[in-house]
Structure formats: structure tokens, C-alpha cells
Amino acid sequence: MAMDAAAEVDHLAAERAAARFDVEEMKVAWAGSRHAVDVADRMARLVASDPVFRKDNRTMLSRKDLFKDTLRKAAHAWRRIVELRLTEEEANLLRLYVDQPGYVDLHWGMFVPAIKGQGTEEQQQKWLPLAYKFQIIGCYAQTELGHGSNVQGLETTATFDPKTDEFVIHSPTLTSSKWWPGGLGKASTHAVVYARLITEGKDYGIHGFIVQLRSLVDHSPLPGVTLGDIGGKFGSGAYNSMDNGVLQFDHVRIPRDQMLMRLSQVTREGKYVHSDVPKQLLYGTMVFVRQSIVADASKALSRAVCIAVRYSAIRKQFGSQDGGPETQVLNYKTQQSRLFPLLASAYAFRFVGDWLNWLYTDVTQKLEAKDFSTLQEAHACTAGLKAVTTSVTAVARILMKTVSQLASGKQPVGTMAYMGKVQYLMQCKCAVNTAEDWLNPVAIQEAFEARALRMVVNCAQNVSQASSQEEGFYERSPDLLEAAVAHIQLIIVTKFIEKVQQDIPGDGVKEQLQNLCNVYALYILHKHLGDFLATGCITPKQGALANEQVRPNAVALVDAFNHTDHYLGSVLGRYDGNVYPALYEEAWKDPLNETVVPEGYHEYLRPLLKQQLKLSSRL
Amino acid sequence: MAMDAAAEVDHLAAERAAARFDVEEMKVAWAGSRHAVDVADRMARLVASDPVFRKDNRTMLSRKDLFKDTLRKAAHAWRRIVELRLTEEEANLLRLYVDQPGYVDLHWGMFVPAIKGQGTEEQQQKWLPLAYKFQIIGCYAQTELGHGSNVQGLETTATFDPKTDEFVIHSPTLTSSKWWPGGLGKASTHAVVYARLITEGKDYGIHGFIVQLRSLVDHSPLPGVTLGDIGGKFGSGAYNSMDNGVLQFDHVRIPRDQMLMRLSQVTREGKYVHSDVPKQLLYGTMVFVRQSIVADASKALSRAVCIAVRYSAIRKQFGSQDGGPETQVLNYKTQQSRLFPLLASAYAFRFVGDWLNWLYTDVTQKLEAKDFSTLQEAHACTAGLKAVTTSVTAVARILMKTVSQLASGKQPVGTMAYMGKVQYLMQCKCAVNTAEDWLNPVAIQEAFEARALRMVVNCAQNVSQASSQEEGFYERSPDLLEAAVAHIQLIIVTKFIEKVQQDIPGDGVKEQLQNLCNVYALYILHKHLGDFLATGCITPKQGALANEQVRPNAVALVDAFNHTDHYLGSVLGRYDGNVYPALYEEAWKDPLNETVVPEGYHEYLRPLLKQQLKLSSRL
Known part of the structure; x- marks a missing residue:
């Protein structure tokens, strides 16, 4: 039951009745x-x-x-x-x-995870209870006006002053202004601020500091702190509810113990020392954040696709014979070929997200036992799945590295295990002869493996011909990006296939998921047909699959997301499909409809219509 | 000179100096x-x-x-x-x-073009002077809440009443409400309204009527007319300045002579008669509207790409060696492979738009001489270029028709002329052996022709195997869409190549355009590599081309669009590249920055921080 209230109409009832699961x-x-x-x-x-x-x-x-x-x-x-x-x-x-x-x-x-991950036991005991009770509000001040993804390029400084046992936080340039942090502009009282740690005249790079920004008495910015909101963002509503902020420091002093000191410390004398906690722990936090982003992407896609599928079932257009009703837009093959792969992707991302969640837990447990063996792969896979281009290099590098080690007989593990089958995959021919053969998960998986491996090997050969590895990476970066994407898509398909091979209760549920898995895999295959053909793992004749299995189940498959109308926030995606009256009612709520004759009529429309615009050389 | 004022700084001066044209x-x-x-x-x-x-x-x-x-x-x-x-x-x-x-x-x-195109001489003489002087404001009321592209499905009625010599305009259902017309919601006094003409009890389909909506005395809606704005649209600003509107009629009467009567009339007695003006003239107007849309698309793309190229030249990220400056984002190959094809597309669309403009003039002249020979092609090509999916069928149909006529020896003309080379194109092998060979326009054009033709022939064969042609079109619609797109891309590439073969003055100008033409063609080739490979016209080895020729000229190529800073309306795309100070200054103008402590602090933040939120089971 995803309805907000007892529905009196259900324009989608016939769709729901036709579902086969x-x-x-x-x-x-x-x-x-x-x-x-x-x-x-x-x-x-x-x-x-x-x-x-x-x-x-x-x-x-x-x-x-x-x-x-x-x-x-x-x-x-x-x-x-x-x-x-x-x-x-x-x-x-x-x-x-x-x-x-x-x-x-x-x-x-x-804010809370940063203190948990980078604060010492004492720091956690001091700050977390305040945060848990909302006695302070914290944000995360990392990016600057001139610096985003490249954290090592940040300019804000935190200079230790041994005379007073304090750090002096300072913004030396305009481009060092903190820029974008959510909650910073108007709400937060504190921030974890990332700055270059300078002590004894030496720059030790980027570290985190807990800095109070606003008075707990009247919320005014503390001396030396300039704070503001960075202005509206694109889109109606949505992220404009967030006070993404700008922050400048003019020699703001904080006690030494507000440096987050789990991984390294500055002593009372100003000596910089490392603790024996491995710094790889920092990657653990990034793996966590990225797996949340993948989960969020699946949620967002599921909402969009829910709205689109429901409205496509309601909306009718063309196809009327002899004045009869028009055809549901959802019945058009072109609409299906757009929507169903997205529907399948929502499920695919959901299941790969579950796997990432497991991966994070696994990596964390291993880290605590000082086992770093799976960290690099987890780092690369989550970066790739997050699909932040600048970080995709990480994936490409680990792929290049794994390929280069194949010759030495080192067996790849985890998501790279398929590379161990290099002899076979480099020369296998796809066994698919008919469209139906593509419904075989073994054939799908092998095609994806062969494509990814051949692209990776091809890149590795090209990179090795460059004068240096760095030069090779630079020259071949678009190809490396594509090879990395192929690897990530293989992971998504593999995890979906693994999910579908589990026991899944419920009439028809497993069959629907199998079908969605096929739709997703074949969508990627069609979209990147060039890669699959170019690497020779499939031939031009092996193609297309119909979306026919999805059509009768489409509405029920988005119902299964269980989104309420409130959460969807869309007139077009209403559970009951009663779109047109709702759309009509909503329109009248616009402030522009408060008056029948619009504001501005007497100044700007009437004089125009009455040919009484005052002419002047200048207003 | 595209600057708004004498620039004191030019952060892009080095880029401009490096341009080679x-x-x-x-x-x-x-x-x-x-x-x-x-x-x-x-x-x-x-x-x-x-x-x-x-x-x-x-x-x-x-x-x-x-x-x-x-x-x-x-x-x-x-x-x-x-x-x-x-x-x-x-x-x-x-x-x-x-x-x-x-x-x-x-x-x-x-409004004005509709009266010009569909009004009689007398109607034009009556209404156009009023419109030209803004004594009336007109809009175009076609789409309805339940009906968009399918004009024949509109529900609004215009029933002739011979007793009073009037039409009765009426909205019989909620879904027949006019919905979306710009200028309707608040500003227009008149509209050309499309409605089903009913006379002598018979429905003659959709016709246009001039209907007054608002009083010319006080701008209030006339009796029987319900008017409003349909509410905010997505995006900050932009189309929210437009009063897209909703309109319902409750038996509104207009004189008979406000039916637009150039193509057909209703007589005083209520007889429906056709004039001898060919109804194909209506298509002429659609060709005109679509060619403007293609021109507008090129303009919009040129603005976006201008902003992106300039900011990518200013923004630096990563790549710093030993603390030196970071690398301009524009130097990254991955960024180039995204931006330069769009830059090339802006030019490609511009030149195909010029050709469409010529085509419109040509078609119009032929129509006046009652020569309809080129109309169908113009209709299909403009529909395709407009890329409205529902209309792309028109392209697919003309392609299927042309292919089916090849056997009879009928030589295709215009943009379909290449199909006459069917014997050759179906079996030719691409002569490209090295990346440089792709710079040969003959090779490019032939590859695009072979790909389009083979996709079209393949579709035609599949469609012919269906039980009926309509069934075949339905089943194969995604393939037909792709074949139509291949044909349209061939046209764009062809028109770009033709442009580049003309005399073009100016140092290096022709060379730059040649290069952009290559970038565009190879981008499409790479993006749709699967099509090119699948049809066997090229082999996997023929691939990739560098964007190296574009890089030094990128900023100058967007300068050539000659957009003022006012028109661009983008801090990131400023002509002088002085981005960061401007971004910083702009942020402070947000209304949220009017007060340092935000509205709501005393009600919602302070009680939270002071642990004084009043608990109650219900607010």
C-alpha cells in the first residue's frame, strides 16, 4: 500500500491487475x-x-x-x-x-562521521555528545572557491603558534574562501575545516580542525569569521533549501586540541608526529560515503522512473482508430526502449549498492585487523561506481596494474578475478546465435567480461608504447575512462546476475528480476555495441531483445519501490493515476493566479494596448 | 569585440593570442x-x-x-x-x-504568422494592422491538457449556429482545457484557437478561429472565458517569465468571419466548402517553425559551449608538479572529448540551419507555383532535424518509401540522392587505414552514407516481413528511429562539408571550420561506432582522432559567436575570465544574505540548540 489515503479511483487498476508477480x-x-x-x-x-x-x-x-x-x-x-x-x-x-x-x-x-573517523577517543568523548544532542550544529568545510576535487590543492592555512598553544586558521587568498559546504551559510555553529597544517615553518599538507563559527548565544559569526550563503542553485526548490555557504577566516585562533588527531598530532612544542593508526583508515570513510551515493542514485532513479512509468500508462497519444481512444504512451516501443532500461537500472543499482554495503563492512573489519589487501580494490570500485571522472583514474590504474601482473602469474581476485581467464577471454567467440540466447546469464556475463578485458588489454598496450607511464595515461585518458566504465558495468551486471541466482520468494518475483537483469545488460550491450563489436567478442548478427516481458509488469514494478505520493511529490506520478484533475487544481495555486488582471497591467500593458506608451530617448 | 565595457583584465588573453585564425x-x-x-x-x-x-x-x-x-x-x-x-x-x-x-x-x-498563413486577404487586412501596432496582443491556443502533438485529437469544439451566424466555442471536458500556450495566462487579449469545426451536425476536424479573450477596456476575461497561468516551470528564472496558460470556454460566441478561412470556409447557410488553395500550404508554416527551432538550438548550444570553454580555460585542477600551478581543465583529454564535439556541433547546426532556411524559401516559392515535389522531403527533414520523436516517423516513412522505389529504377533526389548509389554503398569497404585518413571528407561522407543506407535497407527488410506495413512500423519503431537519426546526421555532416568547400575568407578560418567538421563527424562516428561496425562499412581498426587541432583555438572559436556578457548571463562564461571575484560578489546578492542571522533562528534554531524544543504530541 503506497497510497496516502484511501483511493476512491485507481486509473491504473487495470495495469496492476495485469502484473504477473x-x-x-x-x-x-x-x-x-x-x-x-x-x-x-x-x-x-x-x-x-x-x-x-x-x-x-x-x-x-x-x-x-x-x-x-x-x-x-x-x-x-x-x-x-x-x-x-x-x-x-x-x-x-x-x-x-x-x-x-x-x-x-x-x-x-x-560532521559526525568526520569526528568519529579522524578524532581521538578523547575528542570523540568531548564533541560527539554535543552533536548527538544538537547542542552544536556542525558542517564539513572542505572545498574552496578555487579548489574542489583536488584536496591537496586547498589553500586555507592552520599555523601552529607555540606561544599560545593555538592554531591560527586563515584564508590567505580569495580563492581560498571555503565555498559550497552545505549548512555553512546560515545554520551551523561549528565546522570541520580542512586546512594546510603549518608548524615549525613547514607545510604538512591537509588536516581537519574543529572550528566554532558562530556564537552559541546569539548565532552571530565569531570575530574574524566571514559567513554567507553562496546564492540560488539551478532548479525549482530542491537544493535551494540548503544554505551552501562561503567562509573566510582572518587569523582565527583555536586551541591545539581541536586539530583532529587520530592519525597525526602536533605536540605542545609544535612537533608534527604520526600516530601508529594506519592512514588507510581515511579511505574507509570515503568508501562509506561513496556507497551511500550509489544507494542515493538508485533511490533518485527509482522515483524518476516511477513517475515516468505511471504517467506513460495514463497519457494517451496518437494511434486512435476511427475516433476510438488513443494509445497509451507506454505501449510505444520507442518509449519502452527509453524507460525500461532505466527501470532495470534502478534495480541494478539497488543490488550493486547492497553489495557495496557488504564490501564496506568487510573492508572495515579487515582494516581493524590491519589487513589492507582488499582496500585498494574497494577504493577503486566505489570511486568508479560513484562515477566521478577525476577519480575514475583510480579504477583505470588498478586495471592497468592487474593486467601488467598477469604475465608474472599473479592471480587476480575480487572483481578482477575474470582477468585470470585472459587466454580464454581474449579469443573466445560469443556463442549467441539467436535473440533468445541473450537471455542466458552465462552468455551475458562472458560477453561483458570479454569486452572489459579486451579494452583493458588494448589500453595497457597503448599506454606501454608511450615515453613514460604518466604520458601514456594522459594521452590515453579517454580510452582509459571507457575501459574503466566497461569494468564497472561488468560489476553491475555480475551483481545483478548473482542476486537473481539467489532464492527469492514470491510469485513471479524472481522471473521479473531475471528479466530486468536481461533488459539492463542488453541495454548496455546495445548502447555500447561498438565496444562489443570492436573487441570482436560478438558479431553484428547478435542483437536486439524485446522489452515485451516488462510491459505488463511495468506499473507494478514501480509500485514495488513503495514510494508514497508525498515522497514522490509529483502530480504526474500519483499512485491513483488521477493526473489531469490534480494538474488542473495545482495550476491555480500559483501566486500569479492570485489576481485575474496581473500586476503590471496598468503600468505596462494598458499603455501599450492604448498606444499611450510615453516615448522618451531614455527612461 | 564582445565585451560589455572596456576590460581592464583579460585572464584569457594568452588563449586568444594562441589562436591560429x-x-x-x-x-x-x-x-x-x-x-x-x-x-x-x-x-x-x-x-x-x-x-x-x-x-x-x-x-x-x-x-x-x-x-x-x-x-x-x-x-x-x-x-x-x-x-x-x-x-x-x-x-x-x-x-x-x-x-x-x-x-x-x-x-x-x-499569432501573426497563423493569421498570415491561414487568414484570407480580408482577414489579414482587418487583424494584422491591429497586431502590428499592439492594439491587440495575440497568442496561439492549440495544445490541451489531454492532447499535445496529436492535433487531430483535440476536443475543443466550434459549432456553427446558423440562427445567429456565429460559432459557439466550447470546452466539453476537463482534458479539453487549452494548456501550455505562452502569453495566454495573463497577457493576451486574443488567441488563434484550434477547435473541431462542427456544422450541420458533422465534425470537420481541426480549424483555427480568432477569439477575443479579455476586455480591451479593463483586461478582465470575457464572459464564458476562464483564464489562468499553469504555474511554475522547472529551472531558475528562464521560462518562468512566460505566462503559459490554461483556458476554458463555456459556450463563447464569435462571428462566423473569425474562422480562419484561407483553406476552407463555412457559408452563411452553414455549408462547409474548401477553397482552391492547396492545403499543403499548412506544411510550409511548419517547415518555417521547425527551421527556427534548429536555429534556436544552435544559438542555445553556442551559449552553453561558450560558457563551458571559457570557464574550462580559467578553472585549474590537479596536475600540479612540485607545488606549481594546477592544470587548466581544458587541457584534460577527457574534458576535450566532451566539449569539443559540442563546440563542433554548434557550428554544424548553424550551417545546417542556414541550409534549412534556404530550403524553406525554395519550398515556399515552389508552393506558390503549385509545385509540391520537394514539400514531403522538406517536411520530413525539418521534422527530423527538430528531432521530435513523434514526428521522426515522417522521416522513417519517406526513407522506407524511397528504398522501396529503388527497385523500380526511380532515382532519389535531394537529401535522399545517395540512395541511388545503393549497389556501391551496400558492399563498399571503407578505405581508411590510418587515423589521418579520417580527415578526408570523401571518406567521412561515404562512411555516413553507407551506414545510413544499410540501416535503412535493414529496416525495410524487417518491416516487409511483418504481417502488415503498420504492424512492421510498430514493431520496428526503435530501429526506424535509429535509421532516421542516421539519415539526419548524414545531412548535418554533408551540409557542413559543403560549407567548408566554399570560399571562406580570413586567415585560418576555413582550416578551423574543416577541423570542426572533422571533430563533429568523428564524434558521431565514435558515439555510434556500433552502427558503423555492424553495417560492416568500417572495421574496428579505423578509429579515434585527436582533438589537438581544436585546443589552441577553443576560446577564440567561442569568441566568434560574438555573445555579450549580458546575453550569456553567466559569471563563469565572462569574456574577461575574471570568474572568482565576480562569483564571490554575486553570492552576497542573494536575499538570504540580507541578514547575518537568518529568519527562523529564534523560532527553530535557538530552541533546538538550547534543548528547549517544546515537545507535544502534535504541533
Whole structure:
């Protein structure tokens, strides 16, 4: 049940009746467990039924009113979390369903984890209780006006002053202004600030510092701290509820013990020393953040595809015979070939996200036992899956490295294990002869493996011909990027196939997932046909597969995401499909409709129509 | 000179100095003539220097204030046009540079052309002078809540009443509400309304009617007319300046002579009669509208790519050696492989747009001589180039038809002429052996021809195997779409090659255009490598070309678009490249920065921080 209220109409009832699987069990497969479905359902309803959390007016609010509304919702959410004694799992879900980006996201998602990951035991004991009770609000001040992904290029300085046992935090240039951190502009009282640590005249690179920004008495910026919001972002509503901020320091002093000292310390005398905690631990945090991004991407895609599939089932266009009803847009093959691969991708990303979550836990446990063997692969795979181009190099490098070690007989493991079959994969011919053969997961997986391996080997050969490895990487970076993408797509397909090979209860649920897995794999195959053909692993004749299996189940497959109408926030994606009356009603709520004759008529329209515009050489 | 004011800094000076061609001559090649450059320059400066036309605050205005600002700018633009006695060419450019969508766009772009194209001589003499002087404001009311592209599905009725010699305009259902027309919501006094003509009890399908909507005395909606704005659109600013509207009729009566009667009439007695004017004339208008859309697409792309190239030259990231400066983002191959094909596309679309413009003139002249021979092709090509999927079928159909006629020995003409070489193209092997060979326009054109033809022939064979042609079209629609796209891309490449083969003055200008033509063609070739390989016209070894020729000229190539900073409206794309100080200054203008402590602090942040949130079971 994903409806907000008892629906009196269901324009999609026929679609739902035609579905060939058990939707309730598919919800379980999507959410991970029955418990996960139930708790999400409970939190979604709690939010949807609370008038404070309404969001249908969000696009009509001015930036100031939208921000104030965000503060109000955050306070109300916290009140409900306390009153109802919600668990951490419940509280996280409640915030998810409030669905309005704000300072709390950074407080819980970046400030607290940074202290947990990089603070000493004492620092955690001092700061975490304050953060847990919201006695302070924290954000994460890393990026600068002139520096984003390249953290080592940050310019903010933290210079140790042994006379007072303090660090002096300073912004030496305009481009060193902190720029973009969420929650910084207006809400946060504290930040973890990343700056170049300078002591005894030497620059030790980027470290984190806990810095108080605003007075806890009246919220005004502390002396030497300049704070502001960086202005509106593209899009109606959405991220404009967040106070992404700008921050400059003019020689702001903080006690020495506000440097996050888990990995390295500055002593009372100003000596820089490393602790014996391995610095690879920092990568663990990045792996965590990236796996959340993959999970978020799946959530966002599932919402978009839910709206698109439902509306495509409601919307009719062309195809009328003799004045009869027009054809549902969802019945057009061209629409199916666009939508169904995205529907399949939502499920594919969901399952690879589950695997990443497992990978993170596994890496963390190994790290604690000082086993770094899987860290590099986890780092590369999560970076690739996050698909941040600058970091994709990490994937490409590990692929190049693995290939170069094959000759020495070193057997690759984990997601690179397939490279061990190099002899076979480099010369295998695809056994697919008919379209139906593509429904065989073994054939799919082998085609993806052969394509990825051949692209990787080809890159490695080209890179090795360059005058230096760095030069080779630079010259071949677009090819390396494509090889890395091929590897990542192999991982996604593999994890989906693995999921489908498990026991999955519910009538028809497993069959639907198998079919979606095929749709995803064949979509990628079609989209990158050039790669598959160019590496010779398949021939031109092996092609296309119909989306026919998906069509009758499409609406039910998006129902299985279990999104409430409140969470979707879309008139077009309503559960009951009653789109047109709702669209019509919504339109009248625009402030422009408050008056029949618009403001400006008397000044600008009437004089024009009456040919009474005053002419002057200059206004 | 594209600067708004004398620049004191030019952070892009080194880029400009490195360019290997004459930028002033490239401006001529882009604009079409020296005259076109000069008049555009004059109008752009007129707008940029007028404080009424400022637009930097646009994203911060509420919807109501933005709309009022649009009315103000439209009135001021009209005042300037009258005062300065601007020509039609100048007035159109002035409106382009005002760069704020509003009712005038529909008045001049749709209302006036509809009356010109579909009105009789008498109707034109009555209505056009009123429109030309803005004594009335008109819009174009076609789409309905339930009906977009499928014009034949519209539900609004215009029923002739012989008793009073009037048409009764009526909206019989909710889905028949007019929905989306620009200028309708708040500004227009009149509309060309499309409705089903019913007379003597018979439905004669969709016809146009001039209907007055609002009082010319006080702008209030006339009796029986319900009018409103359909609400905010996605994006900050931009199309929210337009009053896209909703309109319902409750038995509104208009005189019979307000039916647009050039193609058909209803007599005083209610008889429906056709005039002897060929109805193909209607297609002429569609060809005109579509060629403007292609031209607009090129303009929009040129602005986006101008901003992206300039900022990529300013922005530095990674690649620092020993603490030296970081690398310009524009130097990364991955960035080049994204940006340069778009830069090349802006030029490619520009030149194919010029050709479409010629095609429109040619078709119009032929139509007046009752020669319909080229109309179908023009209709299909413009539809394809407009890339509206629903209409792309038109392209696919003409391709299928042309192929099927080959056997009968009928020689295809126009853009389909290459199909006459079917014997050769179906079995030719690409002569390209090295990357450099791809710089030969003959090789490029042949590869595109072979690919398009083989896809078309393949589709035709598959369609012919279906039980009926309609069934075949339905089943194969995704393939047909791809074949049509291949044909359209062939046209774009061909027109670019033809342009480059002309005499083009200016040092290095022709060479740059040749190079951009190659970049565009090879980008398409790489992107759709699967098609090229699958049809066997090229082999896997023939691949990749560097973007090296573009790099030193990139900034100058976007300078040649001659966009003012006002028109670009982008801090990141400033002509002088002085991005960071400007970005910093802009941020402070956000209304959220009016106060240091945000509104809502006392209600929602302070109680949270002070642990004084009032708990209650319900707010």
C-alpha cells in the first residue's frame, strides 16, 4: 500500500491487475527484508500525514521562505524523533522522507562521521555528545572557491603558534574562501575545516580542525569569521533549501586540541608526529560515503522512473482508430526502449549498492585487523561506481596494474578475478546465435567480461608504447575512462546476475528480476555495441531483445519501490493515476493566479494596448 | 569585440593570442555576413547598456515580480523599437538579446504568422494592422491538457449556429482545457484557437478561429472565458517569465468571419466548402517553425559551449608538479572529448540551419507555383532535424518509401540522392587505414552514407516481413528511429562539408571550420561506432582522432559567436575570465544574505540548540 489515503479511483487498476508477480514480495526484494519494508512504510506515513512536512508549495516559496521552512521542518523532525524515541534506523528514514535538503544532512552525514573517523577517543568523548544532542550544529568545510576535487590543492592555512598553544586558521587568498559546504551559510555553529597544517615553518599538507563559527548565544559569526550563503542553485526548490555557504577566516585562533588527531598530532612544542593508526583508515570513510551515493542514485532513479512509468500508462497519444481512444504512451516501443532500461537500472543499482554495503563492512573489519589487501580494490570500485571522472583514474590504474601482473602469474581476485581467464577471454567467440540466447546469464556475463578485458588489454598496450607511464595515461585518458566504465558495468551486471541466482520468494518475483537483469545488460550491450563489436567478442548478427516481458509488469514494478505520493511529490506520478484533475487544481495555486488582471497591467500593458506608451530617448 | 565595457583584465588573453585564425572573419562565417555581424552587435550593445534590460537579478525574483519585470521589459523594448524606428531585422534581434521569454514571442512568432498563413486577404487586412501596432496582443491556443502533438485529437469544439451566424466555442471536458500556450495566462487579449469545426451536425476536424479573450477596456476575461497561468516551470528564472496558460470556454460566441478561412470556409447557410488553395500550404508554416527551432538550438548550444570553454580555460585542477600551478581543465583529454564535439556541433547546426532556411524559401516559392515535389522531403527533414520523436516517423516513412522505389529504377533526389548509389554503398569497404585518413571528407561522407543506407535497407527488410506495413512500423519503431537519426546526421555532416568547400575568407578560418567538421563527424562516428561496425562499412581498426587541432583555438572559436556578457548571463562564461571575484560578489546578492542571522533562528534554531524544543504530541 503506497497510497496516502484511501483511493476512491485507481486509473491504473487495470495495469496492476495485469502484473504477473507478487508485488508485496517484490517490495521485500527491493527493500532488502520484510522489516525494512515495514519500518520504511511506517516512517513514510508518519511524514506524509504531518501537515508540517507538506512540500507541495515548495516551488512557490521565495528563497528566504524556503530556508525558513527548512529550519522549521528540521526542528519539527527532531521533536518527533525525541518524542517517539525513534531508533537511529527510524530517524534516518524519517529524515529521508521529509525530503528537503538541509543542515541536518551534513551534521549527521559528514560532521559526525568526520569526528568519529579522524578524532581521538578523547575528542570523540568531548564533541560527539554535543552533536548527538544538537547542542552544536556542525558542517564539513572542505572545498574552496578555487579548489574542489583536488584536496591537496586547498589553500586555507592552520599555523601552529607555540606561544599560545593555538592554531591560527586563515584564508590567505580569495580563492581560498571555503565555498559550497552545505549548512555553512546560515545554520551551523561549528565546522570541520580542512586546512594546510603549518608548524615549525613547514607545510604538512591537509588536516581537519574543529572550528566554532558562530556564537552559541546569539548565532552571530565569531570575530574574524566571514559567513554567507553562496546564492540560488539551478532548479525549482530542491537544493535551494540548503544554505551552501562561503567562509573566510582572518587569523582565527583555536586551541591545539581541536586539530583532529587520530592519525597525526602536533605536540605542545609544535612537533608534527604520526600516530601508529594506519592512514588507510581515511579511505574507509570515503568508501562509506561513496556507497551511500550509489544507494542515493538508485533511490533518485527509482522515483524518476516511477513517475515516468505511471504517467506513460495514463497519457494517451496518437494511434486512435476511427475516433476510438488513443494509445497509451507506454505501449510505444520507442518509449519502452527509453524507460525500461532505466527501470532495470534502478534495480541494478539497488543490488550493486547492497553489495557495496557488504564490501564496506568487510573492508572495515579487515582494516581493524590491519589487513589492507582488499582496500585498494574497494577504493577503486566505489570511486568508479560513484562515477566521478577525476577519480575514475583510480579504477583505470588498478586495471592497468592487474593486467601488467598477469604475465608474472599473479592471480587476480575480487572483481578482477575474470582477468585470470585472459587466454580464454581474449579469443573466445560469443556463442549467441539467436535473440533468445541473450537471455542466458552465462552468455551475458562472458560477453561483458570479454569486452572489459579486451579494452583493458588494448589500453595497457597503448599506454606501454608511450615515453613514460604518466604520458601514456594522459594521452590515453579517454580510452582509459571507457575501459574503466566497461569494468564497472561488468560489476553491475555480475551483481545483478548473482542476486537473481539467489532464492527469492514470491510469485513471479524472481522471473521479473531475471528479466530486468536481461533488459539492463542488453541495454548496455546495445548502447555500447561498438565496444562489443570492436573487441570482436560478438558479431553484428547478435542483437536486439524485446522489452515485451516488462510491459505488463511495468506499473507494478514501480509500485514495488513503495514510494508514497508525498515522497514522490509529483502530480504526474500519483499512485491513483488521477493526473489531469490534480494538474488542473495545482495550476491555480500559483501566486500569479492570485489576481485575474496581473500586476503590471496598468503600468505596462494598458499603455501599450492604448498606444499611450510615453516615448522618451531614455527612461 | 564582445565585451560589455572596456576590460581592464583579460585572464584569457594568452588563449586568444594562441589562436591560429582570424576571429573577426570567423564571426562573419558564423553570422552569415558582415552586415549580420554589425547589426547584431549594435542591437546586443543597445540592450546590454540599458538598465531596464538588466537580468542578473532574474533568479532572485518571485514569480510575480519576474512576470511584472517581463511586462516592463516588453513595453520598454517596444518603446525603443518605435523611437529608434528599428527595422524588422533589428527589432527581432533586439528582442533576442532582451533574452526573457514573454508574450511578445508568441504574438510575433505564432499569432501573426497563423493569421498570415491561414487568414484570407480580408482577414489579414482587418487583424494584422491591429497586431502590428499592439492594439491587440495575440497568442496561439492549440495544445490541451489531454492532447499535445496529436492535433487531430483535440476536443475543443466550434459549432456553427446558423440562427445567429456565429460559432459557439466550447470546452466539453476537463482534458479539453487549452494548456501550455505562452502569453495566454495573463497577457493576451486574443488567441488563434484550434477547435473541431462542427456544422450541420458533422465534425470537420481541426480549424483555427480568432477569439477575443479579455476586455480591451479593463483586461478582465470575457464572459464564458476562464483564464489562468499553469504555474511554475522547472529551472531558475528562464521560462518562468512566460505566462503559459490554461483556458476554458463555456459556450463563447464569435462571428462566423473569425474562422480562419484561407483553406476552407463555412457559408452563411452553414455549408462547409474548401477553397482552391492547396492545403499543403499548412506544411510550409511548419517547415518555417521547425527551421527556427534548429536555429534556436544552435544559438542555445553556442551559449552553453561558450560558457563551458571559457570557464574550462580559467578553472585549474590537479596536475600540479612540485607545488606549481594546477592544470587548466581544458587541457584534460577527457574534458576535450566532451566539449569539443559540442563546440563542433554548434557550428554544424548553424550551417545546417542556414541550409534549412534556404530550403524553406525554395519550398515556399515552389508552393506558390503549385509545385509540391520537394514539400514531403522538406517536411520530413525539418521534422527530423527538430528531432521530435513523434514526428521522426515522417522521416522513417519517406526513407522506407524511397528504398522501396529503388527497385523500380526511380532515382532519389535531394537529401535522399545517395540512395541511388545503393549497389556501391551496400558492399563498399571503407578505405581508411590510418587515423589521418579520417580527415578526408570523401571518406567521412561515404562512411555516413553507407551506414545510413544499410540501416535503412535493414529496416525495410524487417518491416516487409511483418504481417502488415503498420504492424512492421510498430514493431520496428526503435530501429526506424535509429535509421532516421542516421539519415539526419548524414545531412548535418554533408551540409557542413559543403560549407567548408566554399570560399571562406580570413586567415585560418576555413582550416578551423574543416577541423570542426572533422571533430563533429568523428564524434558521431565514435558515439555510434556500433552502427558503423555492424553495417560492416568500417572495421574496428579505423578509429579515434585527436582533438589537438581544436585546443589552441577553443576560446577564440567561442569568441566568434560574438555573445555579450549580458546575453550569456553567466559569471563563469565572462569574456574577461575574471570568474572568482565576480562569483564571490554575486553570492552576497542573494536575499538570504540580507541578514547575518537568518529568519527562523529564534523560532527553530535557538530552541533546538538550547534543548528547549517544546515537545507535544502534535504541533
